[in-house]
Amino acid sequence: MSDAVPVEGFVSDGYDRVREVFQDLLRDGRETGAGVSVWRDGREVVRLSGGWVDAARHHPWRADTLVQPYSLSKSFVTLAALVVVRDGALALDEPISRYWPAYGVGGKERTTLRQVLTHRAGQPRFPAEAAGLDLLDDAGLRESLARAAPEYVPGTSLGEHALTYGHLVDGILRAGAGTTLGEVFNERVRPALGLDAWFGVPDDALERVADLEYADPEWPSQLHAAPWLRIPDGTLDVERANSRSWRQAVFGAVNLHTTATAMARFFSELTSEDGPVRALLGPQLHADLLASQVTDFDEVFGTRITWTLGFVRDRGKIAKGGIGGSAAWWSLKHRHGCAYLTRRLDDHSRAAAIAAALDDDLTVVGED
Template sequence: MRVEGFVADGYEPVRQVFQRLVDEGRETGAGLSVRRDGREVVRLSGGWADAARTRPWRDDTLVMPYSLSKTFVTLAALVAVRDGALTLDEPLAGRWPEYGVHGKERTTLRQVLTHRAGQPRFPETAAGLDLLDDRGLRESLIRAAPEYVPGTSLGEHALTYGHLVDGILRASAGTTLGEVFNGVVRPALGLDAWFGVPDGALERVADLEYAHPEWPRRLHAAPWLRIPDGALDPERTNSRAWRQSVFGAVNLHTTASAMAEFFGRLTAEDGPVRALLGPQLHTELLTSQVTGHDEVFGTRITWTLGFVRDQGKIAKGGIGGSAAWWSLRHHHACAYLTRRLDDHSRAAEIAAALGDDLTVVGED
């Protein structure tokens, strides 16, 4: 399989790693982008965009990176805070009374955004709902008691994150997650990224595929991804209906170059994220909020409002192997987006070639 693209001087080891992943068959379709000092210094495309292997991966190929999507759900929620529709620390029940029952009376937006709201998965009562039954899934969260007292434990809200924020936006601001992202966040940041891929961009979307038939059952996060059925099923996630829906926790579709550009400007005081949110919320977004054992990740991590942070990086990954990050040590941004669903070892090898440590970015 061919590798197309370019690397600037000094980044040849990154190309070598990417080429090896493709040559060894560990990668069948992926994009890689690295940005430094405001310019793209690596842009590589390898493998195929479709299961039939007829469409080569291009630098504008869109792919679903699973939980990397949550970053942009966070931004939509913070736009509502910016606009005064709610605050980070008031009980959601004041704006969303239906939600404030069965132990959720004091749940706050900050707890939702830091994965401490006690609803890391949909309840058993939602087991019979269709993956795209947006209202039904949202109402199942309203009716359910939290698995723990909100604020007392930690676990990435693997599939529920977007539905919770969507419910909050509907109740507090009279709008939806898709409307805020596509109408406010995406234009402000200039992103080639979509919740609900438009008709004209569908031909750019890559098909997801398993690296191994047993991949979904090997996941530590499998118990949190079981309901509703289909979120890990390529037959559903490769469908037009899914690609044009809004399932905020996982189904943003974007490119490696777009994600590297976003992370490359994420912390900048003159960047578009700070301009979108204002200085106070931008600082809140990037500040470490909680550190503890995340039951879904199965390890100890630190969450900001929407990112994983440690001394070396601000990052977010997605189940299946996609990841993007800003290197606090080396001041570059990198995005590795793949359609071949496996662990994060490929992105970790790219990171190592850049001098970064990609420990703990997604739900392997």
């Protein structure tokens, strides 16, 4: 491997193949900055950091480097919603209009929180009327969703709510519980789970954030999900994504900033009956979080998929990926939690290669 590509970290016995694959990705130029972590039996058995955090290639990726993993963020929006359900302020199967009357129009009168969390609320994208809104106009974007008619009768079809997921949950939390997505996550979910993860990166952590870059300048227009990502303008603009204002805002569907170690550890504890996720949610909601809720053709993914309340699930894994190539998963076969987080926006072949080195299959984790 070229000495010009920085790599640091460790692999425990039996995980040498993961290091080899990661080094190959960096050497071949398929990766320019990423972190890999694997947790098993309560300890980190792989921690690898490679490449750079910046386009100028001055600063190497470190174990504590934060990066935006796009839709992996949605799983933590789900957790924030379920914390408030456990409090009794919301219910999964009550009409949202009970809490948010302005939302209950145009065919959304009976839409439920469960339908939102399982991507069946009929609002997989922002309406055309939101096209002129700024990316960070939270109130305007929420209100556009409240006014809009759904694209299909809620509960009758499936399509990942690619950009709208966080704004829908935030609107429900504001109306039904007098709080916000950012407050619930940062004040309750993040501390309870011990996560190095942020909706709204604090000042003292901004220097740890990696800059995003395109593998190909045409990448945004080539995505299967492109039609669902056009409004508001700028969600795939790396100059905007790399700005301080974006990193310190809350755009729940996509802009969590976190580390590979944090995500792998989270997934390694996800199913544990004495773990922090179950302690946070209680036994019933923990079971609901992990259980298959719907299996159907997902229009945004472009394939048939099974959703839990916050994850993709199949016989081999419970997982979530993000457009651009980041992914994290719990292997039902091997009982390990894994994460591959990248700043180089491309397909999921790099994460899939790491998964294959672990004898895992990452089929269907992203949005492209």
